[in-house]
Amino acid sequence: MTQQRTLPTQLLPANLGNIFRKYEKWIEVYQNFRDKNSAHGDFFKSPKRIEIIFPLKEHPVHGITGLHVIERYDDHGYVREYQYMWKVIVPKIGVQLNHISSWGNEPHNAPGTNPKFITDTEPHHHHHVPGDRSQRKENWDVHTLEQAFEFIIPFLELGDPYPVSNS
Numbered sequence: 001m002t003q004q005r006t007l008p009t010q011l012l013p014a015n016l017g018n019i020f021r022k023y024e025k026w027i028e029v030y031q032n033f034r035d036k037n038s039a040h041g042d043f044f045k046s047p048k049r050i051e052i053i054f055p056l057k058e059h060p061v062h063g064i065t066g067l068h069v070i071e072r073y074d075d076h077g078y079v080r081e082y083q084y085m086w087k088v089i090v091p092k093i094g095v096q097l098n099h100i101s102s103w104g105n106e107p108h109n110a111p112g113t114n115p116k117f118i119t120d121t122e123p124h125h126h127h128h129v130p131g132d133r134s135q136r137k138e139n140w141d142v143h144t145l146e147q148a149f150e151f152i153i154p155f156l157e158l159g160d161p162y163p164v165s166n167s
Contacts, residue, residue: 005140007124011079013071014050014145023149026156028055030064033090037068048073055089056152061161062100064090067152069145081106084148085127086162095133100162101152102127103142129164 020027020039029040035053037043043052054067066089072081085102092098107123119125119138126139142148155162 007121007140008143011082011143013073013077013079014069016050016052019054019145019149022146023054023153026054026057026149026153028057030055030090033064033066035089047077053089057156059156060159063088065100067145067148069148071145082143082145084142084145086148086152097131099127099133100130102133103139103148105139105143108136130162 027039033055035041037051037053039052039054044050045052049070049072051070052068054069056065056067058064065086068083068085068087068089070081070083071079074080081104083102083104083106086100087098087102088100089098103124103126105123105125108125109118109122117134117136119136121138121140124139124143125136126142127133127136129135142151154160
């Protein structure tokens with residue numbers, strides 16, 4: 001019998017100190033990357049929201065990429081909404097073209113939504129097609145910043161391109 005998969009109901013905010021320590025060998029400084037939200041700059045953090053970009057070691061296919069993080073918090077300090085976006089950060093090439101992969105839980109099930117965009121894990125979803133953020137599918141496994149790093153690291157280690165059909 002197959003075990004029923006469950007989705008998280010309460011998520012804790014990213015612990016940036018732990019993230020920096022655990023993933024420091026994957027985070028890089030680039031002279032030609034001066035984004036205001038860079039992990040090496042004055043990124044935005046408040047009790048209600050954080051926005052930060054972790055520049056990553058250069059990928060042999062995708063080039064200079066980063067993990068762009070946005071978390072919004074509820075009144076109790078839990079993550080209400082998250083977006084973890086692996087994207088090309090140098091050169092700046094626009095939202096669609098810079099997209100490699102991303103995960104989020106902003107709702108996409110408003111009345112009238114095209115059924116091909118509604119997922120079984122709504123609102124958790126995975127934008128899985130490089131260069132096309134409009135497509136999404138189920139997201140059972142990446143709901144935290146640490147999980148996003150763990151998903152991306154094998155691509156950085158092996159130098160493999162992110163495939164369109166990856167989960």
